[in-house]
Amino acid sequence: MSKDKNADRFDKAGARRVMRTKDYLSDFSGQLALGLMANLVGQLNYFYTDKVGIAVGSVGIVLAIAKVINAFTDVIVGNIIDHSAGGDHKYIKWMGRLTVPAALIMVLMFTVPIQAGQIPAVIYALVTNLLLSAVLYTFIATPFSAIMVVRTRSLTERGNMGLIRAVANYGAGMLISILTIPVTNMLGGTQSAWIKYGVILGLLILLLFLICWNNGRKAKFACDYTDNMQVGAEEEEEEPVPFKEAMTMLLKNKYWVIVLLFNLITSITSAIVASGGTYYCKWIFGNDNLVGLIGAVGMLATVVGFALSKPIIAKLGIKRTISFGLVGAAVLAGIRCFIPTNFMVYVVTSLLGSFVQIPMMSLYGVLTAMTVDYNEWKYDKKLVAMSGGAIGFGSKVGSGVGSVLLAAFLAIGAYDATLEVASTSMTYSIYGFSNYLPVVINLVMFLIFRKFDLEEKLPKMREEVAARKAAKSAEK
Numbered sequence: 331m332s333k334d335k336n337a338d339r340f341d342k343a344g345a346r347r348v349m350r351t352k353d354y355l356s357d358f359s360g361q362l363a364l365g366l367m368a369n370l371v372g373q374l375n376y377f378y379t380d381k382v383g384i385a386v387g388s389v390g391i392v393l394a395i396a397k398v399i400n401a402f403t404d405v406i407v408g409n410i411i412d413h414s415a416g417g418d419h420k421y422i423k424w425m426g427r428l429t430v431p432a433a434l435i436m437v438l439m440f441t442v443p444i445q446a447g448q449i450p451a452v453i454y455a456l457v458t459n460l461l462l463s464a465v466l467y468t469f470i471a472t473p474f475s476a477i478m479v480v481r482t483r484s485l486t487e488r489g490n491m492g493l494i495r496a497v498a499n500y501g502a503g504m505l506i507s508i509l510t511i512p513v514t515n516m517l518g519g520t521q522s523a524w525i526k527y528g529v530i531l532g533l534l535i536l537l538l539f540l541i542c543w544n545n546g547r548k549a550k551f552a553c554d555y556t557d558n559m560q561v562g563a564e565e566e567e568e569e570p571v572p573f574k575e576a577m578t579m580l581l582k583n584k585y586w587v588i589v590l591l592f593n594l595i596t597s598i599t600s601a602i603v604a605s606g607g608t609y610y611c612k613w614i615f616g617n618d619n620l621v622g623l624i625g626a627v628g629m630l631a632t633v634v635g636f637a638l639s640k641p642i643i644a645k646l647g648i649k650r651t652i653s654f655g656l657v658g659a660a661v662l663a664g665i666r667c668f669i670p671t672n673f674m675v676y677v678v679t680s681l682l683g684s685f686v687q688i689p690m691m692s693l694y695g696v697l698t699a700m701t702v703d704y705n706e707w708k709y710d711k712k713l714v715a716m717s718g719g720a721i722g723f724g725s726k727v728g729s730g731v732g733s734v735l736l737a738a739f740l741a742i743g744a745y746d747a748t749l750e751v752a753s754t755s756m757t758y759s760i761y762g763f764s765n766y767l768p769v770v771i772n773l774v775m776f777l778i779f780r781k782f783d784l785e786e787k788l789p790k791m792r793e794e795v796a797a798r799k800a801a802k803s804a805e806k
Contacts, residue, residue: 346482346483346484347482347484347486347487348481348482348484348487348549348550348551349481349482349484349487349490349491352545353481353545353549354490354491354494355541355545356541356542356544356545356546356549357477357491357494357495357498357542358494358495358497358498359498359538359539359541359542360425360474360498360538360539360541360542360543360546361474361494361495361498361499361502362498362499362501362502362538363432363502363534363535363538363539363542364467364470364471364474364499364502365498365499365500365501365502365503366502366505366506366531366534366535366538367432367436367462367466367467367535368467368499368502369502369503369505369506369507370436370439370506370531371393371459371462371463372503372506372600372601372603372605373506373510373605373608374389374393374439374455374459374605375389375393375605375733375736375737376605376608376609377440377524378392378442378455379740379745379747380747381514381519381520381521381524382442382444382451382521383444383747384442384444384448384451384452384455385448386737386740386741386745387737387741388448388452389455389733389737390733390734390736390737390738390740390741391452391737392452392455392456392459393459393733393734393737394731394733394734394737395456396456396459396460396463396464397463397727397731397733398727399460399464400460400463400464400467400468403464403465403468404468404472405577406573407468407469407472408472408717409573409576411424411472411473411476412571412576412713412714419547419551420473421473421474421476421477421480422473422477422543422546422547422549423473423547424469424470424472424473424474425470425473425474425539425542425543425546426543426547428466428469428470428539429535429536429539429540429543430536431466432466432467432470432535432536432539433532433533433535433536433539434532435458435461435462435466435532436462436528436529436531436532436535437525437528437529437532438458438461438528439458439459439462439528440521440524440525440527440528441525442454442455442458442521444521470539475695475698476714477546478491478492478495478695478698478699479698479699479702479712479714480551480714481549481551482551488695488696488699489640489643489696491695492692492693492694492695492696493636493639493640493692495694495695496636496639496688496691496692496693496694496695497636497692499691500632500636500688500691501632504625504628504629504632507607507621507622507624507625507628508622508625508626508629509622510527510622511608511618511619511621511622512619512622513527514527515618515619571711571713576711576713579705579708579709579711579713580705580713580717582708583701583704583705583708584781585700585701585704585782585784586701586704586705586717588778588779588781588782589697589698589701589782591775591778592652592697592775592778592779593694593728594727594728594731595728595771595774595775595778596728596775597727597728597731597732598728598731598732598735598771599659599732599767599768599771599772600728600732601728601731601732601733601736602732602735602736602763602764602767602768603768605733605736606736606760606763606764607621607624607680607764608621609740609760609764610676610760610764611624613752613756613757613760614670614671614676614752614757614760615673615676620673624676624677624680627677627681628680628681628684630681631681631682631684631685631688632684632685632688634685635684635685635686635688635689636688636692638689639688639689639692642654642689643689643692643693646689647785648693648696648697648785649779649782649783649785651689651690651693652690652693652779652782653776653779653780654686654689654690655686655687655688655689655690655691656690656772656773656775656776656779657772657773657776658682658683658686658687659683659686659687659768659772660768660769660772660773660776662679662680662682662683662686663679663683663765663766663768663769663772664765664769665679666679666764666765667761667765667766667769670761670765698717700784700785700788701717701784702714702717703788703791703792703795704784704788704791705717706795707791707792707794707795710798735763735767736763739759739760739762739763740756740759742755742759743755743756743757743758743759743760743762744756745759
């Protein structure tokens with residue numbers, strides 16, 4: 331007998347399973363599009379300095395200002411979305427409104443009018459960065475992050491979504507890393523080549539967002555089921571919380587603060603790695619095309635890492651998985667500090683560094699969902715979008731700080747893109763942000779995350795929340 335596809339399904343904890351294969355695929359599409367947008371920003375440092383000719387210091391200032399403003403818009407946008415109507419289904423609607431502008435901005439990022447001079451070029455770079463990150467990306471990514479919390483109440487399905495999204499996000503980073511330099515060089519290596527590349531990315535992003543939005547608008551969420559498993563329950567709106575009060579609640583949630591710092595610090599590393607690899611290959615190994623080769627070989631570590639993520643997380647748990655990723659990354663970067671010019675050492679430590687951090691990346695969304703559950707236990711308010719948006723604050727500030735640090739290292743090393751061979755100061759500045767800084771950053775985050783003990787406490791908290799809801803329902 332064939333299986334009834336419409337039969338009720340539940341996980342081991344008794345929570346209804348609502349996700350189907352097509353739902354995971356559409357979720358993958360949405361995250362892949364967001365990942366392409368986010369990872370493209372990581373290539374802009376190299377594009378601005380070596381292809382357009384904007385001064386290194388100006389590039390650092392532009393990217394830092396854009397990220398800081400962008401970070402504050404995350405919190406504001408989260409509050410706006412939490413106050414909007416539409417119940418749990420409201421989150422997917424934001425994507426449909428912004429798919430075309432998101433595709434268009436991918437092209438505009440590269441049409442920098444350098445012929446008009448440094449100041450107009452810097453202003454244009456700042457404005458387009460703000461449109462990409464602070465407006466379009468934020469108004470799509472913030473509600474998309476919230477969907478993981480409201481789409482299903484099953485921890486198993488949330489974990490699957492987290493893994494799927496991590497695969498998509500990391501895959502986007504790999505695509506950008508592998509393709510950007512070789513493809514733009516193949517197209518001529520000029521600014522015009524990067525514009526053509528932007529057109530290709532824009533069309534791809536448009537398609538991916540449309541796939542995700544079209545499935546999401548027709549899908550059934552957890553709220554569409556009543557307690558007696560029937561479809562069509564009336565969706566209950568959470569009473570909006572004023573912005574100031576909501577922020578106070580979040581800042582008193584120590585787990586949210588830890589996850590905020592986690593996003594902040596790991597985003598600094600990610601921002602540096604995104605651009606740093608190109609500088610390392612160009613000046614230390616003498617060929618910037620090698621970054622594509624390293625990225626292609628890195629696909630093996632990626633595939634193996636994601637294949638093993640689920641059993642690793644199941645074996646180690648959330649806290650130890652993250653500790654494993656942070657300490658492992660610090661040790662591998664430390665090896666490069668002692669052997670910085672060996673290409674094979676660089677490749678192997680980079681691949682292993684990716685591998686040990688992949689399971690950790692799979693937990694970003696899960697950690698945010700856990701802080702939302704803690705909000706509900708502590709305040710009787712989930713603050714779904716604002717929690718995700720404020721966590722995004724850490725990611726955006728981290729990316730901005732990473733860009734500033736990268737520019738600062740280059741400036742201190744007297745970076746000169748016109749040289750044939752890197753000067754001694756340039757070489758050591760590249761070693762600094764590629765090898766030494768990751769050691770310090772990952773060890774600091776390891777010490778901070780030792781205080782995250784929500785994993786053990788959450789089951790009992792959920793029982794208490796369920797009991798409170800049952801009592802309120804009985805009173806009615």
